[in-house]
Amino acid sequence: MTSTEKKPLFRDLNAEDPDPEVTQIESFCVNCYANGMTRLLLTRIPHYKNVVIMSFSCEHCGFENNEIQGGGAFAELGVRWKLQVEEPIDLNRQVVKSDFTSVSIPELDFEIPAKSQKGEVTTVEGILARAIDGLSQDQELRVKQHPDTAAQIDQFISRLQALRRLETKWTLVLEDVSGNTFVENPSAPHKDPRCVRTDFNRDNEQNHTLGIYLNDEMKSADTGLPGVVSPADPSQGCYERLSAEEVMQFPTNCPDCNAPADTNMKLTKIPHFKEVVIMATVCDSCGHRTNEVKSGGGIEEKGVRFEVRIxxxxxxxxxVLKSETCSMQIPELDLDVGGRALGGRFTTAEGLLRSTIEQLANAPALTGDAPTCVDSDTMNQFITKLEEVIDGKRAITLILDDPAGNSYVQNLNDDPTHYDDGLKVTYYERSFEQNEELGINDMKTEGYEDAS
Incomplete structure (x- = not known):
């Protein structure tokens, strides 16, 4: 590597890397009040995000502490995971939770509030173990001073241990307003049979918890400071100023290594559809390239479902224009991919399948060295089936379902008023749950009066 070659700020862990760039800081020990050492490592979790791993150790008393913090921007939406824990494999699922993650078990009326624990990479069983350890702390002293309280805590610990032994089925709910929590799918690339992910729009209070204030809020507060746009989407507020003849550029961070980069944004018109915003980012530090498409308009009146014969x-x-809210299914391969897995993109049917293969090929089950719930042989067999589709050896039906109505599939018929035989398009009324996920149910568009 030449002296002028730049390294990514957040890099994959590699045993052969001679320079992992671990930062060491002398820090105060909260146990013995002497000085210990904190080590910081900037790295990446595949298919998740950049993280900062912190490890503290004190040579005087032996006290150690480890934690993880996010190294990137907040996600555009909050996330809620609901997992039905029924089998031992569910206890072994890897979980990445941020500082803003709340944990609840409805069957026990048990909740760990957000910001009461540091972010960590753990498992479902690890969450139970940490809760048990926390409740067990100082129990000997409680037995002497508050025996009734200690007995109640012992009883609750026994109930948690019963869940850990899977004596009964139970539910784990993780909610993170920052959107940076992740639960492993042991059935990948197929749909998770017992876990449901729901994305939601943050309200003002949740945005303020993350330190996010929009332009109007900053101005109304009369702070004298310029308006601040959510770091999750630095392009927000640019659409209205963008015309079809110009390319707008704004500074951002590379989604791969977090180094400073520029994003180019252009408004374009898709024939027989609508205007969309195409954004492209190229990082000079690590060479990462990303392309993304966002709808230039609002949510459509109805959702749309495309069934495409391949x-x-x-x-x-x-x-094919696939928006971020559009899910993808291939019934013949039992594939079900959520909208945000592949993101928004303007491509072709072949490009969509190749992007799916690329993401699966780079999955942690195939590239990592840590134990995982996912069978790598099954994943490789599935990738082979997708490659057979591209090679023309296997016919499939590609289903794109977008409740926001902002996706599009090209009609190959010369008459744009009639769809060809290989394309079926269905417009439908959204369900309450779909409107809730899109943030429509809380919108008020009627009953306003002119204050003047």
Missing amino acids: ANKEDFSRD
Whole structure:
């Protein structure tokens, strides 16, 4: 590596890396009040995000502490995970939780509030173990001073241990307003049979918890400071100023290594559809490239579902606009991918399948060296099936379902008023749950009066 070559700020852990760039800081020990050493390592968790791993140790008393913090921006939406814990494999699921993650077990009316624990990489069983350890702390002293309270805590610990032994089925709910919590799917690449992820729009109070204040809020507060846009989406507020003839550029951070980078944004018109915003980011530090598409308008009146037959070369050439809210299914392969897994993109049917293969090929089950719930042989077999589709050896049906109505599949018929035989388009009324996820149910658009 030349002296002028730049390294990513957040890099993959690699045993052969001679320079992992661990930062050491002399720190105060909260146990013996002497000085210990804190080590900081900036690294990446595949298919999740950049993180900062912190490890403290004190040579005087032997006290140690480890924690993890996010190294990137907050997600655009909050996230809620609801897991039905029924089998031993569910206890072994890897969980990444941030400082803003609340943990609850409805069956026990048990909750760990957000910001009461540091972020960590753990497992479902590890969450129970940490809760048991926390409740067990100082129990000997409680037995002497407050025996009734100690007995109640012992009884509750026994109930947690019963869940750990899977004596009964139970539910784990994780809610994170920062959107930076993740639960492993042991059935990947297939749909998770017992875990449901729901994204939600943050309200003002939740945004303020994260330190996010929008332009209007900053101005109304009369702080004298310029308005601040959510760091999750630095392009927010730019759409109205963007015209079809210009390319707008704004500074951001690389989503891969977090180094400073620039994002180019352009408004373009898709024939027979609508205007969309195409954004492209290239990082000079690590070479990462990303392309993203966002709708140039609002949510449509109805959701839309496309069923596309993929059987020959002509089918692969269809233009496809997949928004962030659009899920993808391939019934023949039992594949079900959520909208945010592949993000928003303007590509072709073939490009969409190749992007799916690329993400699966780089999954932790195939590239990591840590134990995982996912069978790598099953994953490789699934990738082979997708490659057979691209090679024309296997016909499939590609289903794109977008409750926001902001996705598009090209009609190969010369008459744009009639769809071709290989494309079926269905418009439908959204359910209450879909409107809730899109943040529509709380919107008030009627009954306003002119204050003047």
